[in-house]
Amino acid sequence: MANKKILHKKKAERLNKVKQIKEQKERLQERKRLIPLAKAFALWIVLVMIVSLPAFKDAFAKFFIGFTTDAVVIVSKLFFIPIERLGDQLISISGFKLNIIYECTAYNFYVFVLPLVIFSKWTIRQKVVNLFVFLISIVLANSFRFIIMGYIGNWFPRLFHSIHDYVWNIIFGLLIFLIWFLLEKRSSQKQKANVP
16 A cells, blocks of 8 residues: 555656646747847847938938828728828828827837847748738828827827827837737747647
């Protein structure tokens, strides 16, 4: 009887040890999944510094301002939101004028998703599709940001700067992380399904 108890105890210890090793490997795998995020963040800092150099800044600013203004006008018209384009970078929503400047184009998020996609451990096809998902998400989110800010500026002018300066930056950061997390999860599930 004592031998059975000893054998049972040793077996339980071995099973517990195997379980602990498996859990450690899973935690290590989860940490490794964050490495692309860290690399992307480091490259993003470098890229933002490059696009901020005087030799490049004007060209990038002109492109992103024009692109953002066009996107806001197109998205507004697609959703039948009354918008008026008053100039190259000046629009009016609900009678509230918004000047689209470089810092409001979400350029830093566009610049961030590029290294994020590059460093993610996705297939080439997944990288192309996921980059498209990121870019469309940023275009739509930024366009709706301007539309919403037009109404906030018209109806709640005292809240305009607080929402503009803080809330939207947090929303964009969370949006990018959430999209990456969901795409990463989907990718890992597909990889696990393909493993024999």
